Amino acid sequence: MTLVSDDVFRLFLTVLTGGFAGAWTIHDVVLIARLRGANRRDPLVRDKLFGCAMGIVIGMIGVIGTLRFNGVL
Amino acid sequence: MVSPWNPANAVTASRFLTLPLLWWAIDHGYHQYATLFILICGVLDKLDGLVARLFDCRSAFGEMFDAITDGLCYGCGLILVAAYGWAPVVPVVFVIGLGLINTGLRFVYIRRAGRTVNYKSYAMERIVAYTGYLIGFATGRMQVDFFYWAFVPVMLVIVMHDAKRMLVDPVPAGAAGMAGTAGTERGAR
Numbered sequence: 001m002t003l004v005s006d007d008v009f010r011l012f013l014t015v016l017t018g019g020f021a022g023a024w025t026i027h028d029v030v031l032i033a034r035l036r037g038a039n040r041r042d043p044l045v046r047d048k049l050f051g052c053a054m055g056i057v058i059g060m061i062g063v064i065g066t067l068r069f070n071g072v073l
Numbered sequence: 074m075v076s077p078w079n080p081a082n083a084v085t086a087s088r089f090l091t092l093p094l095l096w097w098a099i100d101h102g103y104h105q106y107a108t109l110f111i112l113i114c115g116v117l118d119k120l121d122g123l124v125a126r127l128f129d130c131r132s133a134f135g136e137m138f139d140a141i142t143d144g145l146c147y148g149c150g151l152i153l154v155a156a157y158g159w160a161p162v163v164p165v166v167f168v169i170g171l172g173l174i175n176t177g178l179r180f181v182y183i184r185r186a187g188r189t190v191n192y193k194s195y196a197m198e199r200i201v202a203y204t205g206y207l208i209g210f211a212t213g214r215m216q217v218d219f220f221y222w223a224f225v226p227v228m229l230v231i232v233m234h235d236a237k238r239m240l241v242d243p244v245p246a247g248a249a250g251m252a253g254t255a256g257t258e259r260g261a262r
Contacts, residue, residue, distance in 0.1 A: 003105045016112075017206065017210075048195050050195065051195020051198065051199060054195075054199055058200070061220070069215050
């Protein structure tokens with residue numbers, strides 16, 4: 001029992017994962033850039049920097065996985 | 074004092090309704106339906122914070138309830154996909170084990186803070202979203218091994234980082250405020 005064709009489902013997964021991961025990566029890169037001049041001794045700033053770095057890693061995993069899913073990598 | 078019987082917590086609780094549906098779909102081999110149900114669970118996770126702000130019903134209980142619901146829903150989802158052979162068992166065991174360790178550390182942090190504080194970090198916010206996606210990768214048969222094995226080291230690093238903050242670093246005076254700032258969409262509830 002399916003909701004849509006396999007091709008549409010594949011496209012849906014690609015957009016949902018690749019699109020979100022790509023946007024997430026860009027978002028966290030921008031956040032890190034904005035935090036460049038911030039006081040790194042502040043625990044909140046350090047938490048944000050670490051979170052953004054992890055966000056970029058996770059976003060890249062999402063993009064790479066999506067490319068692999070579509071046979072690009 | 075906000076009543077625990079509020080619209081935001083109702084939305085959070087409604088996420089549990091997706092679990093039997095997810096189980097039904099996985100049991101019948103309906104990959105697309107299973108993906109739909111875990112997607113609904115994820116959307117409701119984002120929606121509860123919005124409802125909390127809209128109805129101004131934020132509370133420490135709501136924040137904890139949301140975190141517990143995250144753990145139970147995603148934990149059950151991971152167990153289901155692994156049990157039915159849709160996801161590799163070893164990384165799922167790692168993920169659930171690290172999740173349990175993180176939960177234990179949160180209780181230690183609460184004791185250190187001396188009040189109910191839902192520890193949150195920017196990195197943990199991101200890994201929770203990834204966890205929801207993990208179930209979707211299994212139901213959608215999307216690069217399952219790649220995504221599951223890539224998840225393990227990332228989560229390990231984040232849990233280690235947060236363990237230091239929870240166990241070693243001084244608890245900030247406004248612990249709820251500081252830890253809560255990471256979870257802007259629902260963290261302050």
